[in-house]
Amino acid sequence: MDIVSIIIGLLIGIGVGAAVVFFGLKKAIEKRNADIIEEAKAEAEVIKKDKILQAKEKFLQLKEEHEKVISERERKMSDGENRIKQKENTYNQRLNEVNKKDKEVQAIKENLDKQLEIVQRKQEDLEKDRRRQVEQLETIAGLSAEDAKAQLVEALKAEAKTEAMSYIKDIVDEAKINANKDAKKIVVQTIQRVATEQAIENSVSVFNIESDELKGRIIGREGRNIRALEAATGVEIIVDDTPEAIILSCFDPIRRECARLALHQLISDGRIHPARIEEVVAKTMKQLEEEIIDTGKKTCIDLGIHGLHPELIRMVGRMKYRSSYGQNLLQHSREVANLCATMASELGLNAKVAKRAGLLHDIGKVPDDEPELPHAILGMKLAEKYKEKPEVCNAIGAHHDEIEMTSLISPIVQVCDAVSGARPGARREIVESYINRIKELESLGMSHNGVTKAYAIQAGRELRVIVESEKISDLEADTLSFDIAQKIQTEMTYPGQVKVTVIREKRAVNYAK
Known part of the structure; x- marks a missing residue:
């Protein structure tokens, strides 16, 4: 029992000491916490004062910048007001000047109106005098003014036409002398170097x-x-x-x-x-x-034409299955391309561009659809669509004179197209259309005054016109030949060219009995 009591007493003593120590530590901790809080409050107060100072400085800086902006705007507004005032003063000055000039113009207009009335009265008087003089001249001459004017115009027209035909004949003769030899040489050399077989169209x-x-x-x-x-x-x-x-x-x-x-x-x-x-x-x-x-590609390779659009290559291939007047379109286009290249080389032009234009000149005949356009215009639009050169597009569109030619390649393509289509055996026509063309040719020759007979010979390549010697003079025969040729050229469609020969002769016949 004594030992237990002693142990219990020790334990109680230890508990009391621990409690005393606990309460002492607690007081120390509370004091430390209070000190930390005080320090934190002091630091917070310092930070707060710093932030307030920084905010005040920022506010002052912003206020200063704002005042600068406001002053700049005020300055600009002041400048704008000054400019507006200056413009207003200028406009007022100009308005005053305009009003002043308007008054001056009004005064000049009134003066002109008065002078115009005076001039009109004088013109009326002059017109009366002119009519009176014309009436006197008509009475003296026995001929009205309109009749005299018509006779004078006809006389001047006939004289001018005669002189013009004389000049034209001299110019044409001189051009033939200078150019005929070289032109024949170029065309003959070109034709000799290109040849293709004949073709027949069937349905x-x-x-x-x-x-x-x-x-x-x-x-x-x-x-x-x-x-x-x-x-x-x-x-x-x-x-x-x-x-x-x-x-x-x-x-x-x-x-x-x-x-x-x-x-x-x-x-x-x-x-x-x-x-x-x-x-x-x-x-x-x-x-x-x-x-x-494949046919289009092979054709381009054979002719040495590169960079053609795939759609144009396909159209070139379609030409194989199209013919015109019995002439296969692909063979015709190849022939025209070679002719164009040869002729362009002879003339010192770009042979590649000429060959390209010659191959593509009839692509308007093989479109996927059938628009209501001439094949030359349609071909030109297709070439423009697929980014061909302007010279090529113009040559395609102008090879039947449906648009104006703008480059030297265009007449070469036109000539080579005619050469390819007009050579013997290249094309054939239906007999009825051929006979109608011959009859139309002879009728056109007979439609002129003084013509007694007209004969179409050499399959319509020449028209011989026989005139009355009493009605047509030698000079008028030249004029008649020129007029008939121009009329055939504008009114008829034909391959190649038509030669017009006017024959005038005087026959004196007597009989010995």
């Missing part, structure tokens, strides 16, 4: 088959195969009694060629039915389009 193609038994398979049950083929290609297929042959008729050579190739593939394959026909025609059209592009 039908003949498709040969091995036997007539295939005709029934091509027609199909109740004609469904031939109807499907015609609907897919747009070509009329004629199956008649012609042995081992089927006729394909269409104005479009591309569609006709597509039908021929598709028919060949169907017969080779042996399967002929509407679904197969549509499949083969679509495939054939795609192959034909690729062949057209």
Whole structure:
């Protein structure tokens, strides 16, 4: 018991000491905290005063800048007001001057009105005197003023026309003497260095088959195969009694060629039915389009023409399936390109540009659509669209004189186009249109006064006109030849050129009996 009591007493003593120590530490901590708080308050007060000072300095700085801005604005406003006042003073001065001049003009106008009235009265008096003198002259001459004027005009017109024709004849003769030799040399050399085969235009193609038994398979049950083929290609297929042959008729050579190739593939394959026909025609059209592009590329490579737009290359390829008056358009364009290059070289011009213009001069004949435009104008617009040179575009548009020529390449293309189309065997015409052209040529010659007979010879390349010697003089014969040639040139369409020969002769006939 004594030991327990002792232990309990020790524990109580230790607890009391710990409590005394705890309370002492607590008081020390509280005092330390109070000191820290006091220090923090002092520092906060110092920071607060610094911030207030900084804010005051910033405020003063901003206030100073604001005052500067306001003073600058006030200065500008003052300058603006001064300028406005100056302008106002200037305007007032000018207004005063205008008012002063207006008064002066008004005074001058009144003075002019008075003088105009005086002049009008004098003109009326002069007109009366002139009429009186004209009446006296008409009475003396027995001829009215209008009749005398008409006679004088006719006399002057005839005299001027005669002198003009004389001058024109001298100038033309001199030009022929100087230029004919060189021009012939250039043209002959150009033609000699270029040649191409003749071409024939057809609107039908003949498709040969091995036997007539295939005709029934091509027609199909109740004609469904031939109807499907015609609907897919747009070509009329004629199956008649012609042995081992089927006729394909269409104005479009591309569609006709597509039908021929598709028919060949169907017969080779042996399967002929509407679904197969549509499949083969679509495939054939795609192959034909690729062949057209290859033809255009090959043509450009053969001619040495580079940098052509892909769409223009495709149009060049389409020329292979187009013809004009029996002349294949691609062969014609190649020939014109070579002629242009040769002639441009002879004349010292750019042969590459001339060859390019010669190849593209007829691209207006092979567009994807059919606009209502002449092919020369359409070709020029296509060339402009695909960024061709201005010289090339002008040569394309002017080769039928539908626009004005602006470069020397243009007349070269026009001449070479005429040379290619006018050479023997290059083109053919329908007999009816040829006869109509000959009749029109002779009628045009007979439409002039003093002409007794007119004959178109050499297939319409020459017109011989026989005139009455009593009515037409030698000088008037030159004038008549020139007038007929100009009229043919403006009113008719023809390949090459037409020579006009006026024949005037005097025949004296007597009989010895």
